[in-house]
Amino acid sequence: MRIATRVRDWPLTALLLAGVGVPVLAPGVEATTVKQLSLEQMVRGSHRIMLGRRVSQETYWNKNRTRIYTATRFAVTEDLKGDSRGAATVVTVGGAMDGLTLAVSGTPTFRVNEEVLLFLEAGKGDYWILKGLSQGMFRIAADTQGVRMAHHASSGLHLVPASPESSTQTPIPARVELDRLLSRIRQLVGMAGE
Numbered sequence: 001m002r003i004a005t006r007v008r009d010w011p012l013t014a015l016l017l018a019g020v021g022v023p024v025l026a027p028g029v030e031a032t033t034v035k036q037l038s039l040e041q042m043v044r045g046s047h048r049i050m051l052g053r054r055v056s057q058e059t060y061w062n063k064n065r066t067r068i069y070t071a072t073r074f075a076v077t078e079d080l081k082g083d084s085r086g087a088a089t090v091v092t093v094g095g096a097m098d099g100l101t102l103a104v105s106g107t108p109t110f111r112v113n114e115e116v117l118l119f120l121e122a123g124k125g126d127y128w129i130l131k132g133l134s135q136g137m138f139r140i141a142a143d144t145q146g147v148r149m150a151h152h153a154s155s156g157l158h159l160v161p162a163s164p165e166s167s168t169q170t171p172i173p174a175r176v177e178l179d180r181l182l183s184r185i186r187q188l189v190g191m192a193g194e
Contacts, residue, residue, distance in 0.1 A: 032106035037132050039172050043188040046119040046131045048082035050074070051140070051182075054110045059095035068102040070095035071127065072110045074118070080182065081189045082120075089127045090118065106133040108153045115140040117150055117181070140178055148178040 043049065052074035059070045071091050076084040094104040108130070110116065119136035120128035130136035138150040152174050173181070 032104070032133060035132070037135055037172070039184065040188060042119045042131055042136065042172065043081070043185055044192060045121070046081060046136070047122045048084060048088070048120040048128060049080040049118070049185060049189070050076045050082070050084055050088060050120070051078040051080070051115070051117050052076040052084075052088065053113060053115045055113075057110065059097050061097055067093065068095045068097050068100070069093060070109075074116070077115075080185050088118075088120070090120065091123055091127045091129060108134040108137050117178070135172065138181070149175055150178045150181050151175050 037045070054072055055075050056073045057070060059068060061068060069091055071089050073087060073089050076086050076088055090110075092104075092107050094102045094107050096102075117138040117140060118128075119131040121131050123129050134153045137153040139153055140148055140150055143149050150173075152172055
């Protein structure tokens with residue numbers, strides 16, 4: 001059995017968890033509408049930016065058994081902003097428990113041993129949430145020449161412009177050389193004095 005949520009049915013806490021602003025879903029469309037963020041906005045709005053590899057994952061019910069969450073633990077290979085002390089746990093809404101699946105459009109899943117670049121906001125506990133849902137994640141993989149590439153994982157999202165200023169800033173590329181992206185992120189973090 002598969003249960004799919006619609007943004008209009010989300011309680012306010014789920015929207016706050018997602019860190020997004022515009023909860024709209026057109027009939028028949030499976031996408032979550034969020035504000036499109038530039039790379040500058042992602043860097044400025046993230047409490048932590050890190051490269052890491054998925055090491056474990058746990059799915060659980062909330063205390064009322066009305067919502068499923070997935071906690072994914074990462075071994076951090078590099079902190080670009082903030083200090084992870086070598087590990088970070090990211091919580092997302094959705095997952096599979098007791099034969100039921102809760103799927104939320106725009107929320108990525110993390111593959112076993114996958115290397116990722118994450119833009120994170122602090123959660124209420126000892127965990128992190130993705131900045132802008134899947135906008136806050138890049139999958140890392142080598143191309144045919146062995147060059148490490150970052151692939152933006154913004155699937156399942158309908159993006160709307162966040163603000164007039166975002167049109168003059170760097171759009172988040174769908175695919176880019178990892179070293180080039182990391183260099184730009186480091187530059188932006190340095191400009192902010194963080």
